[in-house]
Amino acid sequence: MPCIQSNTSIEINDGFPQSGNTTRFSRFRYNLRVARLFPPVMTSAEKRTVRSFVRRTGRMTRSQRRALDALWPTYGLEFSTEPLDFTAVFGRDSRRVLEIGFGNGDSLVEQAARHRELDFIGVEVHWPGIGHCLIQAERAALDNLRVISHDAIDVLQQQIGEATLDRVNLYFPDPWPKKRHHKRRILQPGFLGLLASRLAPGGSLHIATDWAPYAEHIDGILDSSPAFELAERRAHGGDQPLDRPTTKFERRGLGKGHQIVDWRLVRI
Numbered sequence: 001m002p003c004i005q006s007n008t009s010i011e012i013n014d015g016f017p018q019s020g021n022t023t024r025f026s027r028f029r030y031n032l033r034v035a036r037l038f039p040p041v042m043t044s045a046e047k048r049t050v051r052s053f054v055r056r057t058g059r060m061t062r063s064q065r066r067a068l069d070a071l072w073p074t075y076g077l078e079f080s081t082e083p084l085d086f087t088a089v090f091g092r093d094s095r096r097v098l099e100i101g102f103g104n105g106d107s108l109v110e111q112a113a114r115h116r117e118l119d120f121i122g123v124e125v126h127w128p129g130i131g132h133c134l135i136q137a138e139r140a141a142l143d144n145l146r147v148i149s150h151d152a153i154d155v156l157q158q159q160i161g162e163a164t165l166d167r168v169n170l171y172f173p174d175p176w177p178k179k180r181h182h183k184r185r186i187l188q189p190g191f192l193g194l195l196a197s198r199l200a201p202g203g204s205l206h207i208a209t210d211w212a213p214y215a216e217h218i219d220g221i222l223d224s225s226p227a228f229e230l231a232e233r234r235a236h237g238g239d240q241p242l243d244r245p246t247t248k249f250e251r252r253g254l255g256k257g258h259q260i261v262d263w264r265l266v267r268i
């Protein structure tokens with residue numbers, strides 16, 4: 001039981017990292033560039049006293065609790081301040097997708113089942129959702145998925161090495177609609193810089209929201225980011241998700257008549 005408490009030469013076809021990635025930068029020049037452009041520090045407004053979530057106790061079903069007991073040793077990774085050795089974790093050296101705030105994990109499991117050639121790491125803080133995700137992962141007999149239950153910002157800062165990810169998914173992050181809570185929105189300029197430093201050149205960042213004022217906020221942040229090139233922005237009625245399955249929160253937003261916006265960005 002877990003302890004509860006561009007210059008890119010990459011080809012992107014279906015939005016998932018393709019094989020044979022090459023980059024024109026040497027590792028050394030790349031690291032220098034990253035360090036100069038995107039120092040992985042948060043601005044004072046984004047200091048870690050402000051979290052993008054409130055840990056809800058939530059109701060955990062018996063099957064979720066059983067799944068956490070039985071399946072955490074298979075799928076769970078404890079948070080650590082040491083960078084992850086992905087090759088050791090997955091027993092292979094494959095391309096990696098990180099999903100932040102996967103909720104109940106249905107769409108994460110669907111992607112991992114569809115792309116068994118890729119390795120997926122999901123980060124979520126809501127235990128009932130993690131329990132649900134583990135049940136689905138076992139049903140799909142996945143061996144290319146691991147989950148971490150911790151604040152994704154700490155995970156990115158401390159547990160994910162620089163330029164080690166090929167794709168990051170941030171689907172329907174909490175919109176924090178009240179003005180006094182806007183500082184809790186996970187998408188801030190410093191966070192985008194952190195994501196940039198963890199993505200390999202040519203890697204992609206996929207974002208979606210159903211909350212129009214958050215979409216505006218995101219557009220503003222993306223406009224001023226030197227790290228990413230906007231590959232696609234799609235506003236739709238839930239019928240054209242960009243390289244992803246429909247998610248639980250998306251369905252909820254659609255039920256309220258919200259429009260969906262998807263972005264795909266490429267790490268320069």
Ligand SMILES: C[S@@+](CC[C@H](N)C(=O)[O-])C[C@H]1O[C@@H](n2cnc3c(N)ncnc32)[C@H](O)[C@@H]1O
Binds near residue numbers: 053250
């Ligand atoms: C609105 S829900 C969306 C869930 C899912 N992506 C979907 O579309 O159904 C946002 C999720 O992000 C999680 N979350 C928020 N901030 C987080 C953080 N800093 N680290 C990890 N998970 C976070 C929340 O617990 C919540 O489950």
